[in-house]
Amino acid sequence: MADKPTLTTSAGAPVPSNEHSLTAGQRGPVLMQDYQLLEKLAHQNRERIPERTVHAKGWGLQGTFTVTKDITRYTCAKLFSEIGKKTEVLSRWSTVAGEAGAADAERDVRGFSLKFYTEDGNWDMVGNNTPVFFVRDAYKFPDFIHTQKRHPKTNLRSPEAMFDFWAAQPECVHQVTILMSDRGIPKNPMHMNGYGSHTFSMWNEAGERFWVKFHFKTQQGHKFYTNADSEKLIGKTRESYQEDLYNAIENGEFPKWTLFIQVMPEEDALKTPYNPFDLTKVWPHGDYPLIEVGELEMHTNPENYFQMVENAAFSPSNIVPGISFSPDKMLQARVFSYADAHRYRLGTHYEALPANAPKAAQVNHYHKDGSMRFFTNDFGNPDAYYEPNQYEGPVADASVQEPPLRIDGDMNRYGNAQEVDDYTQPRALYEMFSDEQKQRLYSNYAAAMGPVSQGVKERWYAVLEKVHPEYAAGVRKACEAMDSDVNAVPITSETPTDAEDRNTAPDTVKAHDEVPAK
Template identity: 75%
Template sequence: MSYDRRPTLTTTAGAPAPTNDTARTAGPRGPVLLEDYQLLEKLAHQNRERIPERTVHAKGWGLQGTFTVTHDITRYTRAGLFSRVGNSCDVLSRWSTVAGELGAADAERDVRGFSLKFYTEEGNWDMVGNNTPIFFVRDPYKFPDFIHTQKRHPKTNMRSPEAMFDFWAGQPESVHQVTILMSDRGIPKNPAHMHGYGSHTFSMWNAQGERHWVKFHFRSQQPIENYTNEEAKKLIGETRESFQEDLWNMIQDGKHPKWTMYIQVMKEGEEHRYPFNPFDLTKVWSHKDYPLIEVGELEMHTVPENYFQMVENAAFSPSNVVPGIGYSPDKMLQARVFSYADAHRYRLGTHYEALPANAPKSGVQHYHKDGQMRFFRNDSGNPNAYYEPNQYEDAPVADPSVNEPPLRIDADAYRHKQEITEDDFVQPRALYKEVLNDEERERLHQNMAGAMDPCSDAVKERWYAVLERVHPDYAAGVRRACESAPALPVTPDTPTKVAQ
C-alpha cells in the first residue's frame, strides 16, 4: 500500500503525527518518557469518551428523515412549518426505553420514548413523547419517585418489582398506563411498528390569536407488531441490539419507515365542559368527541453517519416550540419544560443546543455569553453588540409579532390535588373490556402476574384492590395467574422480598 496517497494523521493541534503505534521510551526496554505528549493525549481522550447517560431513556435508537405537510391546518396554527401543503423540513428521531441503562436489551418490556426534532424555518420544534398516549402519573411531584422505582434498589442494586407495584398501588391513576405496559403493546417489535404520541395536551394558536388545545399522534404506516414474553426472552438471548439491527436493515434495504401525523383539536373554553380534566396526562381524549385530523407524513430514511454525534448528543425538550405551538395547564408538561432542558445542560454542557444534532438550521441570534466549550462566535456579527438594548442596526431585537396570545387560567395559586375518583378507572375499564379480546386479556393477566411474582403478599393485595376498581374480572384474572405461577427459585440474583 502506498502511504503517500493517504491523508496524514495529525495531532489535535494539526501537526503531522510521526507514529500511532510506538511509545517513546528511554532505551528499548526503558520507561515511557513524559515528553511523549501525543501518547498522553490519546489516553486522556479515551478516558473522556463517555458522557453521563440519560437518567431516563438512556438506551435509544435514531434515524434522520423528512416531514411533509399534506393537509391544511392553518386555521389552528400560524407555525411556518404548517403554512402550506407540501412544505417540509428535516427531522431527527430518537426512540428509547424508559427504565433500562445504556447497555440494556432492546426487547425488554417497557414504555418506549418517541421523540422528534423538526428543523423548521422558524427554529426547532421538539415533539417529545412516548409510544403510549398517556403516562403513569399526572403530578410532577411524583415523577422522580416513579423513576426511582424503575431503577435499581439502593441496597441490592437490582430491579425491584416490590417498589414498582407498591408505588403504582399508591398512585391508582397509574393503572391505565400499567395495563398498556403489561398488554401485548409492552414489547414492540421495533420502533417502526409502534405509534407515537405527544401524550400531553399542547396548544396551537393561529394568525388571529385564537388558541386551540391539541394532542399529537403519529400513526405507524407499518403494521403494529409486538413480541410476547417468550419471544422476547428468546430474542434477547440471541441479541441485545434487535431494535438497532432492525432499523439498520430497513434503511439498508430501502424500506423507509413512515408515520402519518394527526392532531386532535379542542376549542379553548371547552375544557371546562369536558367530563374530566383534559390536561390530565393519565387520560386520553375520545376520538368520537375529537376525531383525528390528518396533518402530514413522516419518513425516516437515513442512518446518522455518527451515532454519538447525532443520537447520543441529541437533546429533545418540550421547551423547544415555534410561534404557533404552545403549552397548556398540563402540570406534567409544565415541569418537563424546565427539567428536560436542565438535564441536557448537566449532561452535555451549557451550549448543548449548538451541537450539530441540536443546532437549528434556521440559524440563531442571541446574547448568551461565554461558558465552557464556547466553540462558536461570541456575538451576532457585531462584537460591540453583546448586550441589549443597544444602538446598533445590525444587532438582533425581539419580534413582538410572534408574541403568544394569553394563556387564560382562571384560578388562584394553590396545591390543587386531583383526588382519585371513578373517572380514573373508566378508561382502563374500557381498554380491558372493550378493546382487548379474550386472548389478549389472558396474556395481560399472565404478563402482570409474572412481573408481580417477586412482590410481597401485602403489595399484591394492594394492587388487586386497584384492579378490582377497574373490573372484578381483571383482579380475578391476575390473582388466578399469580396463584398458578410456579414459585421462582431463590438465588442471589432473584429480586426477593427483602428489597421492600
C-alpha cells in the same frame, strides 16, 4: 495505492507514530513528555458522557416530514403552512427504565422524540409510544423513576418498588395496563405509534387558541413480542432494535408514520367531564376525532451515531410560533427539566452541537461563554454583547407573541382535593381486549409480579378490582398459578390484530388510546 491523509493531533500537528510510546530505551519506562500518548489516553477517558437519567438506551434516524392536509385554520406554524411542504427531522426512540446497555426488547415504555428543523427554529415533539403516562404531577416523577432504577442495596431492579408505588397511585393503572399488554414490547420502533401524550396548544393567524394532541400512527402496522419471544431474542442479541432500524434503511425500506391531531376549542376545556390537561387521560375520539396533518418518513442512518443520536437533546421547551404549551402540570415541569438535564449531560451550549443546531436562517442570542463555547455568537458585532444596546444587536419580535392564555383559580397545592376518576378509561381499554389479549395480559403481570410481596400484590389487586373485577381476578389467578409453578395461562407467539386493526370495536372505541364518548 493512493496516498493516505496525514494523521495529526487535534491541534493539527502531524503525528510521527500511532503505535509506539516514547520510551527511555528499548524496554522503557515511558516518558511523561509523550504528550500524544497522554492525549490519546485522556481523550479515551472522556469518550463516554453521562448517560441520560431516563431513556438512556436509544436508536435514531434522520428523515423528512411532509404536509398532506391543510390545518392553517388551527395554527400559524410555518412548517404546516402549505400542502407539500417538507421539513427535515431527527428522530430518537428509546426505552425508559434501562441503562445504556439494556436489551432493546425488554418490556418497557418507549420514548418517541422528533426534532423538526423548521425555518422558525427547532420544534421538538418529545413523547412516548403511549398516549398517557404513569403520573399527572411532576412532583411524583423523581420518585416514580427511583422505582424503575436499581435498589440502593441489592443494585437490582425491584418489582416490589414498582408495584408498591403503582398501588399507592391509582392514576398509574391506565399506563400500567398498556405496559402489561401486547404493546409493552413492540417488535421495533417501526411497528409502534408515537404520541405527544401531553395536551399542547396551537393558535392561528387570527389569534384563536386550540388545545391539541399529537398522534403519529405507524404505517407498518403494530407488531409485538411476547415475554417468551423477547427472552429468546435477548438470548441471541441485545441490539435487535438497532439492527432492525439500521438494516431497514440500508435495504431501502423507509418506515413511515401519519401525523394526526385531535383539536379541542379553547372553551371546551371547561366542559369536559375529565381534565383535558391530565397526562393520565386520553380524549375520546368520538368527541375529538383524528385530523390528518402529514407524513413522517425516516430514510437516513446518521453517519455518526454519537454525534447525531447520543448528542441529540430533545426538549418540550423548543417550540415555534403557532405551537405552545398548556396547563398540563407534567408538561410545565418538563419545559424546565429536559433543557436542564441537557446542560448537565452535554454542556452549557448543547444546542450548538450538530444534532441540535437549528437550521433557521438566523440564530441570534445573548448567551455567553461557559463550557463548550466553541463558536462565535457576536453577530459580526462584538460590541453588541448585551441588550438593549446602541449597536444594532438583535431584538425581540412582538409579532410572534402568542395570544393570552386564560387562567383562573387561587394558588394552592390541589392534589386530590377534587375527585378524579382513574378507572373509567382503563376499564374501556381492558374491555376492548380480546380473550387472547387478556390472557397474555394476565401472564405478563404474573411474570412481572413474581418477586413482589403478597401485601403489595393485594393492594394492586384492589386497584384492578376498581377497574374491572374480571381484570383483578385474572391477574390474581395468573399470579397464583405462577407462584405454584403451574402454567395455567399459556403464552403464545401468535400476533393477533388488536381492536384498532380489526376495526370490530364500536365506532367510539377503535383504538387502545380511546374511551367511549360521553
